[in-house]
Every structure is written in structure tokens, then in C-alpha cells.
Amino acid sequence: MVFxxxxxxxxxxxxxxxNYLSVAPELILTVAVVLLLMIDVQWKPGYRWWxxxxxxxxxxxIAASVMQWVGHRGEDAAEYFRGMIATDGFSAFAGILIxxxxxxxxxxxxxxxxxxxxxxxxxxxxxxxxAAGAHLMAAASNLVMLFIALEVFSISLYVLAGFTRAxxxxxxxxxxxxxxxxxxxxxxxxxxxxxxxxxxxTSITGIATFLGNELLFRPGILLAxxxxxxxGLGFKVSAAPFHVWAPDVYQGAPGGVTGFLAASAKIxxxxxxxxVLTVALDARIEDWAPAIGVIAAVSIVVGTLLAIAQTxxxxxxxxxxxxxxxxxxxxxxxxxxGVADMWFYVATYAVQVVAAFGVAAVVSGPQQxxxxxxxxxxxxxxxxxxxxxxxxxxxxxxxIPLTAGFVGKAAVFSAxxxxxxxxxxxxxxxxxxAGLFFYLRVVVLxxxxxxxxxxxxxxxxxxxxxxxxxxxxxxxxxxxxxPLLRWLGEALPG
Amino acid sequence: MxxxxxxxxxxxxxxxxxxxxxWARNPVYSAMGLMLSMFSVAVFYVSNGAxxxxxxxxxxxxxxxMTLFLxxxxxxxxxxxxxxxENLPLQRxxxxxxxxxxxxxxxxxxxxxxxxxxxxxxxxxIDGSIxxxxxxxxxxxxxxxxxxxxxxxxxAAGAIALAFFRDDEEGDA
Numbered sequence: 001m002v003f004x005x006x007x008x009x010x011x012x013x014x015x016x017x018x019n020y021l022s023v024a025p026e027l028i029l030t031v032a033v034v035l036l037l038m039i040d041v042q043w044k045p046g047y048r049w050w051x052x053x054x055x056x057x058x059x060x061x062i063a064a065s066v067m068q069w070v071g072h073r074g075e076d077a078a079e080y081f082r083g084m085i086a087t088d089g090f091s092a093f094a095g096i097l098i099x100x101x102x103x104x105x106x107x108x109x110x111x112x113x114x115x116x117x118x119x120x121x122x123x124x125x126x127x128x129x130x131a132a133g134a135h136l137m138a139a140a141s142n143l144v145m146l147f148i149a150l151e152v153f154s155i156s157l158y159v160l161a162g163f164t165r166a167x168x169x170x171x172x173x174x175x176x177x178x179x180x181x182x183x184x185x186x187x188x189x190x191x192x193x194x195x196x197x198x199x200x201x202t203s204i205t206g207i208a209t210f211l212g213n214e215l216l217f218r219p220g221i222l223l224a225x226x227x228x229x230x231x232g233l234g235f236k237v238s239a240a241p242f243h244v245w246a247p248d249v250y251q252g253a254p255g256g257v258t259g260f261l262a263a264s265a266k267i268x269x270x271x272x273x274x275x276v277l278t279v280a281l282d283a284r285i286e287d288w289a290p291a292i293g294v295i296a297a298v299s300i301v302v303g304t305l306l307a308i309a310q311t312x313x314x315x316x317x318x319x320x321x322x323x324x325x326x327x328x329x330x331x332x333x334x335x336x337x338g339v340a341d342m343w344f345y346v347a348t349y350a351v352q353v354v355a356a357f358g359v360a361a362v363v364s365g366p367q368q369x370x371x372x373x374x375x376x377x378x379x380x381x382x383x384x385x386x387x388x389x390x391x392x393x394x395x396x397x398x399x400i401p402l403t404a405g406f407v408g409k410a411a412v413f414s415a416x417x418x419x420x421x422x423x424x425x426x427x428x429x430x431x432x433x434a435g436l437f438f439y440l441r442v443v444v445l446x447x448x449x450x451x452x453x454x455x456x457x458x459x460x461x462x463x464x465x466x467x468x469x470x471x472x473x474x475x476x477x478x479x480x481x482x483p484l485l486r487w488l489g490e491a492l493p494g
Numbered sequence: 495m496x497x498x499x500x501x502x503x504x505x506x507x508x509x510x511x512x513x514x515x516x517w518a519r520n521p522v523y524s525a526m527g528l529m530l531s532m533f534s535v536a537v538f539y540v541s542n543g544a545x546x547x548x549x550x551x552x553x554x555x556x557x558x559x560m561t562l563f564l565x566x567x568x569x570x571x572x573x574x575x576x577x578x579x580e581n582l583p584l585q586r587x588x589x590x591x592x593x594x595x596x597x598x599x600x601x602x603x604x605x606x607x608x609x610x611x612x613x614x615x616x617x618x619x620i621d622g623s624i625x626x627x628x629x630x631x632x633x634x635x636x637x638x639x640x641x642x643x644x645x646x647x648x649x650a651a652g653a654i655a656l657a658f659f660r661d662d663e664e665g666d667a
Contacts, residue, residue: 018636023637026641030644030647033647034647037647037651081636081637082633082634082635082636082637084635084636084637084638085637118658119654119655119658122651122652122654122655123655125647125651126648126651126652126655129644129647129648129651132644133644136641142638144635144638145637145638145641148638148641148642148645149641151645152641152644152645152648155645155648155649155652156648156652158652159648159651159652159655159656162656163655163656165656220603
């Protein structure tokens with residue numbers, strides 16, 4: 001490992017501490033991306049080669065994240081590149097989570113990649129770059145670095161959302177996502193500028209030190225900056241009232257992409273939120289925790305109520321994702337104490353949502369367009385495997401015991417209770433029970449309604465693997481959650 | 495004193511340019527208004543000692559980007575006047591209300607002395623030279639600078655993917 005951690009050109013300001021291991025996942029993915037593009041241009045080897053390049057890139061990135069995890073779990077953050085990147089259990093766990101999720105999403109989207117013709121290479125490339133950006137968001141320890149990582153992640157997703165331009169709703173989804181996302185990025189950037197004005201630094205640990213040592217008598221600029229940062233991150237994780245883009249985008253984008261979009265945006269957005277709020281702004285928890293609590297409550301109520309009224313599976317999942325953003329935010333009102341609970345919910349929800357959109361992608365055919373609920377009537381007789389997988393994911397999202405969703409909800413509620421947010425927990429419990437209605441409706445539709453069409457839905461191998469893996473993870477994390485919970489105690493930002 | 499006069503003149507010019515950009519019916523006037531606004535901002539950079547940024551502002555924004563805008567406007571057609579009918583009935587009153595709210599916020603913010611963080615020691619002169627910018631960029635901000643390379647890959651791949659789309663292209667390669 002020593003030969004990789006070069007530290008060159010020392011000068012008055014201290015060492016550069018360039019450490020390639022700290023950005024190894026990004027480096028490996030970028031090398032894979034460049035190789036894929038160049039070899040594709042030169043020899044046109046087709047989609048099999050894209051799959052090999054993506055598999056190698058993701059395998060390398062996962063391996064690098066595991067190495068970081070082994071070396072840094074449970075320790076204080078080590079900062080590299082002049083404090084731009086923090087390597088700790090938090091960023092390593094984010095990598096261990098993001099890269100497999102991205103690979104799973106790519107596998108469910110594979111029929112789409114093949115149907116895209118020559119443009120499929122760009123699709124694979126954008127998924128890989130988005131995953132790298134998502135991991136950078138979790139690892140960034142400077143607000144400027146965080147912003148650039150956020151843009152790398154978001155801009156790839158804007159393009160991915162509009163990839164199937166043959167469908168008008170995909171075009172609409174991409175444009176809406178782009179315009180509102182650009183606005184949210186601008187708000188986030190303004191927040192960074194105001195926090196910089198108030199504290200004199202953009203370094204996350206630097207802000208924490210400044211706020212810990214200085215007493216600001218009139219913290220107006222700082223508070224405005226915090227508010228704008230929360231709005232910007234709230235948009236990314238689709239928390240209400242910054243969620244209006246989510247339903248159209250989730251419905252319009254191809255199913256495989258939507259799964260990735262929903263899962264990775266939650267992982268990266270909440271990782272960034274946890275690091276900014278509980279590390280940089282920890283001294284100001286009295287200011288932001290009530291705001292987070294209100295946003296959580298609004299998200300849970302709005303998401304649950306609107307999900308009940310939906311007739312399209314992808315749209316319903318979009319509103320349910322708003323509600324889940326609220327549940328996850330519930331953990332953050334406790335500050336640093338809730339980060340491990342947040343991780344558990346985010347990790348298990350990411351697996352569930354990738355699998356659920358994977359089923360939607362399979363049922364709606366290679367173009368992976370809209371998914372009206374009527375298509376799912378009697379699915380259990382046509383394709384028992386698909387029905388079983390989707391049913392399990394619905395139960396998990398609803399929070400039925402013996403699934404990961406139940407443990408996740410219990411974890412975030414206990415975090416909020418420890419922080420004395422009883423009203424929020426009561427509200428969330430009521431909403432969780434109400435939410436069972438629309439999750440169980442899908443199950444009833446699949447198992448107790450007569451099938452409309454006949455003939456089973458062919459399930460590609462990639463989607464099959466993803467569904468089996470997701471089902472195993474969801475049940476395992478629900479029945480024996482303790483190992484995962486113990487590991488997550490070492491995945492805290494330092 | 496010179497600085498104050500410069501500020502007043504070019505702040506007025508920047509505001510005038512910005513308002514023109516939004517208000518003008520002819521898109522070419524809008525582009526010219528934007529150019530005026532950008533030039534005025536470049537003057538502020540000079541008066542703050544950031545000569546390199548000022549040069550970049552003039553060359554890239556007031557030069558290259560504006561040429562691109564004018565090119566697009568010419569391609570689309572200059573004679574297409576904008577219709578100002580609103581589809582959303584409450585949009586204008588709501589906008590006026592929000593402007594008033596924003597103005598009130600600015601007034602409140604401007605009247606009170608906000609305590610901000612560290613201040614730059616007045617003794618150190620600000621040097622916006624290329625050496626200074628380069629030193630910062632390749633020392634403190636090396637990693638963000640390198641990561642912007644990823645953004646360029648996204649731009650290239652995304653432009654190809656979205657622009658090369660044709661209806662007849664769909665299907666197995």
C-alpha cells in the first residue's frame with residue numbers, strides 16, 4: 001500500500017497528501033469507462049464487451065471499497081488531497097453499497113441496453129460515472145468537492161432519464177429533471193457560498209471547528225446557508241415539498257434507470273446530508289434538527305397520501321419513495337447518533353427499490369416504459385417468480401416483520417425517540433399503517449385477481465439474479481439484522 | 495472615490511443589462527443585454543484585483559458564449575416575436591408578491607450587521623494573477639479540478655447519446 005500513497009511536492013502549505021487509494025474506486029471506474037469508450041470506437045465489439053468492461057469496473061470499485069472498509073472502519077476520517085476527500089468507514093460503506101446497487105440496476109436495464117443499438121455504450125458509461133459521482137458525494141470532505149461530485153452524479157442521471165427518447169414521457173422526464181435539478185444545484189451552491197461567508201471555510205471539518213470554537217451572536221447568514229443546503233439536498237433525496245419532479249421522472253425514465261436513480265440518489269443524498277449536518281453543522285443541531293423533523297413529517301404524509309391515489313406502479317413507487325425519504329430523515333433528527341440507523345434504512349431500501357423497479361422493467365418490456373397497475377393483475381399465475389419477488393419487496397417497503405423494512409423502521413423510530421421527537425414517531429407510525437394499503441393492494445392484485453393476458457413474462461438472466469439477490473438480502477437483513485447493525489456502528493462519518 | 499464611481503456606473507449598467515435581457519421582445523436585444531451585464535461584472539473583478547478572472551469573463555462569457563447564443567438565435571430566426579400571454583393565470587401576481595417578499599428580505603438583511611466568519615487581514619494585497627490562480631488550482635483544489643474531467647466525459651457521452659437518436663436506429667445492433 002505504501003507505493004500507492006505518494007506524497008509529493010512539499011511546500012510551505014504542507015504536503016499535498018495525494019493518496020490514490022482514497023480515490024481508488026473512482027480511478028478504477030474511470031479507467032474502465034475510458035477503455036470501454038476507446039475500444040468501442042476502435043473495434044465495435046458490441047454489448048458483450050460493454051458488459052465485461054462494466055463488470056470489471058464495478059468489481060474493482062467494490063474491491064477497493066472493501067479494502068478501504070477493512071483499513072478504516074470505526075476510525076476517525078483520514079483526509080487526503082488537501083482535505084478534499086475523507087476516507088473513513090462512512091465513505092467505504094457508501095462504496096460497498098453504491099457500486100453493487102449500480103451493477104444490479106445495470107443488470108435489470110440490460111435488455112434496454114441491447115435494444116439501444118450503438119448508443120448502449122454511452123448508457124453503460126453514464127451509469128458507471130454516476131456511481132463514481134455518488135461515491136464521491138459520500139467521501140467529499142469539502143463543500144466544493146461535494147458540489148462537483150453532486151454535479152457529476154446528477155448530470156449523468158439527467159441524460160439517463162431521457163435515454164429512450166422515442167417515448168414522449170421520457171423526454172419530458174429528462175427535461176423536467178434537468179431544469180428542476182439545475183435549480184436545486186444552484187440553490188445548493190448558494191448555500192455553500194453563504195456558509196463560506198459565515199465561517200470563512202468550505203472544509204467540512206474546518207466548519208465544524210469554527211462553529212465549535214466561535215459563538216455567533218447574529219448567525220443570520222449561516223442559518224440562511226444551512227436552509228439552502230437542506231433544500232438542495234432535500235431535492236436530491238426527493239423529500240417533500242421538494243419532490244414534485246419525482247413522479248414524472250420515475251414514471252418516464254426506463255425501469256432499470258429508475259431503480260438506479262431512486263436507490264443511488266437516496267444513498268448519495270443521505271450520505272452527503274449526514275456528513276454535512278452531523279459533522280460540519282453538528283454545533284448547530286438545535287437549528288437544523290426541527291427543520292429536518294418538519295420536512296420528514298411533510299414527506300411522510302404527502303408521500304403516503306398521494307401514493308394511495310396512483311394507478312401506475314412506477315408512479316406509486318415514486319410517491320412511496322418520497323415517504324421513505326421522510327422515514328430516513330426521521331433518523332437524522334437525532335444528529336450523529338442516528339447515522340447508523342439511517343444507513344440501515346437506506347441500504348435495505350436501496351436494495352428493495354432496485355428490485356421493485358427491476359420487476360417493473362421486466363413486466364413493461366424492453367423499452368421499460370410506464371407500468372400501469374392493471375398489467376400486474378394475476379401476475380402470480382403468469383409468472384410466479386416475479387410476483388413473489390415484487391410481493392416480498394412490497395411487504396418489506398410496507399414494514400412487515402421478518403423483512404428488512406420492519407427492522408429499518410424500528411431503527412429510525414428508536415433514533416427519533418432518543419432525540420425526543422415523539423410527535424414525529426407517532427405520525428410516522430400512523431402513516432406506515434396507512435401505507436400498508438397501497439403496498440398490499442399490489443400483492444392482492446397479483447395474487448387474487450384473474451390474469452388478463454395469458455402467457456408468462458420472460459425474465460432475462462440479469463434481472464433473475466438481481467431479484468434473487470435482493471430477496472435474500474431483504475429476508476436476511478430482516479431476520480438477523482444484528483451483524484449489519486453492528487457493522488454500521490463503524491460506518492460513521494468522522 | 496474612483497472605485498465608488500466605477501461601482502455605481504457599472505452596477506447600474508449590469509442591472510440595466512439584466513433587465514433588458516428579460517424584458518426585450520427581440521432575442522438579439524436580450525443577448526446584447528446579457529453581454530452588457532457580463533462586461534460590467536468583469537469590471538468589478540478588475541476593481542477587486544482579479545485580473546485573470548476578468549479576462550476569462552470577457553473572453554469566454556462575453557465572447558464565446560455570447561457568440562454561441564447569437565448563433566442559435568440566428569438559426570432559430572430573429573423575427574419570431576415572443577407572445578406574452580400567460581397560461582397560468584396567477585403567475586404574474588404571485589411573481590410580484592414574491593418580488594416584494596424578496597425585496598423585504600433584502601432590506602431586513604441589509605439593515606442589520608450580520609456577523610460573519612474570519613475576515614481577510616487588510617494588510618495582505620489581493621493578487622489575482624495567473625500564477626496565483628494556478629497555484630491554488632493545482633495545490634489546494636487539485637482533486638476537484640481533476641474530477642471536472644469526468645464532467646467533460648459525461649458531456650461528450652450524453653451529447654452523443656441524446657443527439658444521435660433516430661427512430662429507425664432502435665433495435666439490436
